[in-house]
Amino acid sequence: xxxxxxxxxxxxxxxxxxxxxxxxxxxxxxxxxxxxxxxxxxxxxxxxxxxxxxxxxxxxxxxxxxxxxxxxxxxxxxxxxxxxxxxxxxxxxxxxxxxxxxxxxxxxxxxxxxxxxxxxxxxxxxxxxxxxxxxxxxxxxxxxxxxxxxxxxxxxxxxxxxxxxxxxxxxxxxxxxxxxxxxxxxxxxxxxxxxxxxxxxxxxxxxxxxxxxxxxxxxxxxxxxxxxxxxxxxxxxxxxxxxxxxxxxxxxxxxxxxxxxxxxxxxxxxxxxxxxxxxxxxxxx
Amino acid sequence: xxxxxxxxxxxxxxxxxxxxxxxxxxxxxxxxxxxxxxxxxxxxxxxxxxxxxxxxxxxxxxxxxxxxxxxxxxxxxxxxxxxxxxxxxxxxxxxxxxxxxxxxxxxxxxxxxxxxxxxxxxxxxxxxxxxxxxxxxxxxxxxxxxxxxxxxxxxxxxxxxxxxxxxxxxxxxxxxxxxxxxxxxxxxxxxxxxxxxxxxxxxxxxxxxxxxxxxxxxxxxxxxxxxxxxxxxxxxxxxxxxxxxxxxxxxxxxxxxxxxxxxxxxxxxxxxxxxxxxxxxxxxxxxxxxxxxxxxxxxxxxxxxxxxxxx
Numbered sequence: 001x002x003x004x005x006x007x008x009x010x011x012x013x014x015x016x017x018x019x020x021x022x023x024x025x026x027x028x029x030x031x032x033x034x035x036x037x038x039x040x041x042x043x044x045x046x047x048x049x050x051x052x053x054x055x056x057x058x059x060x061x062x063x064x065x066x067x068x069x070x071x072x073x074x075x076x077x078x079x080x081x082x083x084x085x086x087x088x089x090x091x092x093x094x095x096x097x098x099x100x101x102x103x104x105x106x107x108x109x110x111x112x113x114x115x116x117x118x119x120x121x122x123x124x125x126x127x128x129x130x131x132x133x134x135x136x137x138x139x140x141x142x143x144x145x146x147x148x149x150x151x152x153x154x155x156x157x158x159x160x161x162x163x164x165x166x167x168x169x170x171x172x173x174x175x176x177x178x179x180x181x182x183x184x185x186x187x188x189x190x191x192x193x194x195x196x197x198x199x200x201x202x203x204x205x206x207x208x209x210x211x212x213x214x215x216x217x218x219x220x221x222x223x224x225x226x227x228x229x230x231x232x233x234x235x236x237x238x239x240x241x242x243x244x245x246x247x248x249x250x251x252x253x254x255x256x257x258x259x260x261x262x263x264x265x266x267x268x269x270x271x272x273x274x275x276x277x278x279x280x281x282x283x284x285x
Numbered sequence: 286x287x288x289x290x291x292x293x294x295x296x297x298x299x300x301x302x303x304x305x306x307x308x309x310x311x312x313x314x315x316x317x318x319x320x321x322x323x324x325x326x327x328x329x330x331x332x333x334x335x336x337x338x339x340x341x342x343x344x345x346x347x348x349x350x351x352x353x354x355x356x357x358x359x360x361x362x363x364x365x366x367x368x369x370x371x372x373x374x375x376x377x378x379x380x381x382x383x384x385x386x387x388x389x390x391x392x393x394x395x396x397x398x399x400x401x402x403x404x405x406x407x408x409x410x411x412x413x414x415x416x417x418x419x420x421x422x423x424x425x426x427x428x429x430x431x432x433x434x435x436x437x438x439x440x441x442x443x444x445x446x447x448x449x450x451x452x453x454x455x456x457x458x459x460x461x462x463x464x465x466x467x468x469x470x471x472x473x474x475x476x477x478x479x480x481x482x483x484x485x486x487x488x489x490x491x492x493x494x495x496x497x498x499x500x501x502x503x504x505x506x507x508x509x510x511x512x513x514x515x516x517x518x519x520x521x522x523x524x525x526x527x528x529x530x531x532x533x534x535x536x537x538x539x540x541x542x543x544x545x546x547x548x549x550x551x552x553x554x555x556x557x558x559x560x561x562x563x564x565x566x567x568x569x570x571x572x573x574x575x576x577x578x579x580x581x582x583x584x585x586x587x588x589x590x591x592x593x594x595x596x
Contacts, residue, residue, distance in 0.1 A: 024401060024402065027396050027399060027401040028401045028402045028403065030396060031393075031396060031397070031401055031403070031404070031407045032403075032407075034393060034407075034411070035407055035410045035411070037469075038410050038411060038413060038414070038469075038472070039410060040435070041422070041425040041426075041429070044425055044428070044429070044435065045421075045425060048428075093327075096323075097323050097324040097327055098324060100320040100321070100323065100324065101320065101321040101323070101324035101325070103320060104316070104317040104318075104319075104320035104321035105317075105321060108313050108314070108316050108317030108320065109317065110313070110314035110315075110317035110318055111314065113317055113318075113321065116321055116325050117321075119325070119328075119329075119333075120324060120325060120328050122583070123328050123332045123333065124583075125576075125579050125580055125582075125583040126332050126336055126576060126579070127529070127530040127552065127572075127575050127576060127579050128530065129530065129533070129551075129552045129555040129556070129571075129572050129575055130336060130339055130555075130572035130573060130575050130576040130579075131331075131332055131335035131336055131339060131572070132555065132556075132559075132572065133339060133342060133555075133559050133565055133568050133569045133572060134334075134335035134336075134338035134339050134342060134569070135331065135335050136559075137338075137565075138335065138338075153331060154331065156327070156331075157327060157328065157330075157331030157332050158332075160324055160327060160328055161328060161332075164324055183309065188316075189312070189313060189316035189317075189320075190316060190320070193320065214415070214416055217418070218416075218417070218418030218419065218420070218421075218534075219418075219534070220418070220419070220420050220533065220534035220537060220538075221533050221534065221537075221556065225560065236418050236420050236534075239420055239421075239424070240420050240534065240537060240538060243420075243424060243538050244537065244538070244541070250428060253424055254424070254425070254428075257420070257421040257424045257425065258421075260418065260420070260421060261416075261417055261418065261421045264416045264417065264418065265413070265416050265417070267416070268412075268413070268415065268416035269409070272409065272412065275412075275415065275416075275477075276412070276477050276481065279415070279474055279477050279478065280477065280478055280481045280519075282519060282523075283478075283481075283482075283515060283516060283519045
């Protein structure tokens with residue numbers, strides 16, 4: 001795992017001492033101006049969502065009417081529940097597959113294992129768009145497009161290669177002696193996985209979970225094609241369909257955008273450091 | 286966990302030790318195969334087989350019901366279609382934004398690394414786009430680039446009101462709007478990568494350079510950037526992959542690929558061909574082309590990683 005170490009406070013203090021005052025003020029101002037550009041879209045969403053369409057076009061006045069219209073246009077509660085269910089199911093599959101495989105590749109090195117590992121990891125290069133048509137045909141043949149399962153399976157398949165890479169890298173960092181000692185104690189390899197390796201790997205699991213949660217929660221394409229039944233749509237898909245359906249009531253769309261973004265932002269704020277370590281895990285040592 | 290202190294080779298006769306180790310090894314191998322098989326089978330079934338099917342489908346003419354075998358000539362036909370090249374040109378034009386999508390985060394990371402007042406707060410804000418879906422970003426961006434949107438207001442405020450335009454109404458201005466939005470969205474990921482890289486830097490080199498009288502700019506260009514080479518390469522590849530494969534939702538919400546084919550990229554064209562025009566064969570073909578491009582980028586990454594191992 002790449003540590004996201006905030007440099008030691010003493011180093012920071014020492015560095016700061018060399019900065020002349022005007023420079024420090026200047027850097028602060030640049031950062032503040034940049035932050036305004038980063039936050040503007042959110043302020044725009046919040047402000048616009050609390051206007052009616054007429055108020056938005058006028059540029060004056062606020063009301064709650066757009067939020068009311070949003071809840072009338074979309075089954076918001078249902079779609080939030082759908083998003084949660086799809087994310088949780090896909091995550092469960094990804095974590096089960098990648099942590100067992102990662103443990104096997106890192107600690108139970110068997111003949112040919114490295115080839116299997118490379119095969120799985122190289123599937124990371126397959127873009128979603130390249131397999132979407134065959135996958136659509138296959139899953140519709142199996143009748144899975146009218147349930148959550150089609151989308152869950154595709155999300156899980158797309159997430160598994162990178163998760164396996166990450167879990168393998170994590171387990172490689174655990175000392176082999178841990179496994180050997182447990183063998184001497186008479187534990188089997190499966191028990192060692194369950195009782196020792198898996199509990200130790202919570203940081204890696206959190207990393208995979210945060211990264212995949214955000215990816216799946218935010219996805220449109222797979223949901224658009226594989227959740228055919230409107231009752232099973234995720235919030236992001238519901239919103240995408242709403243905008244494509246020429247709902248031109250901008251404040252309603254902004255209210256929906258805001259609502260769909262909140263869960264992912266909360267996860268990000270709570271688990272920021274796991275997201276960071278996940279995004280930089282691909283950089284070799 | 287409890288038994289780490291137990292010595293792991295008790296000392297019976299050499300022969301029996303050998304025997305026990307080999308049965309143990311066989312047992313371990315079996316466990317390894319069993320535990321890694323589910324992931325392998327899953328990936329083969331849901332990614333491996335479909336990519337091979339895609340290659341087969343790409344050589345057929347197929348509207349979802351009747352299919353005719355065309356063979357490799359399907360590729361020849363597609364490559365002589367001007368629309369295909371127009372779409373690829375859009376992808377190429379988008380790549381021009383990649384250096385910008387890296388340079389801005391590099392600057393932000395460099396400043397954050399100096400720990401100005403409030404840097405933890407700023408860090409959280411600059412990382413934020415990573416968590417926001419392209420659907421939401423596209424939804425807001427479509428308003429900001431409209432005739433009376435924030436971007437035009439900003440241009441007017443700095444005295445460029447004369448060029449006020451509905452960005453999404455023109456082919457090239459719409460592509461420009463998509464590119465700007467793409468740059469904004471990459472700020473989170475790339476700032477994270479560069480800031481992580483900077484936390485691994487060797488501080489003594491910087492101190493030495495400062496003692497020698499090098500200014501901050503010289504230090505940044507001659508010491509920081511070369512030391513970050515690995516992170517810059519990684520960010521480059523991530524940004525390229527995003528430019529080719531992550532923009533579907535953004536385009537879907539922001540422009541729908543239009544006006545005309547103005548903002549249709551290869552990945553969007555896959556969707557359009559198959560699911561709007563019902564040409565599954567063409568869609569599969571475009572997907573295969575996209576896969577080949579990604580494969581080339583992936584091989585480049587592999588070479589980068591390998592050359593690192595040697596150095």
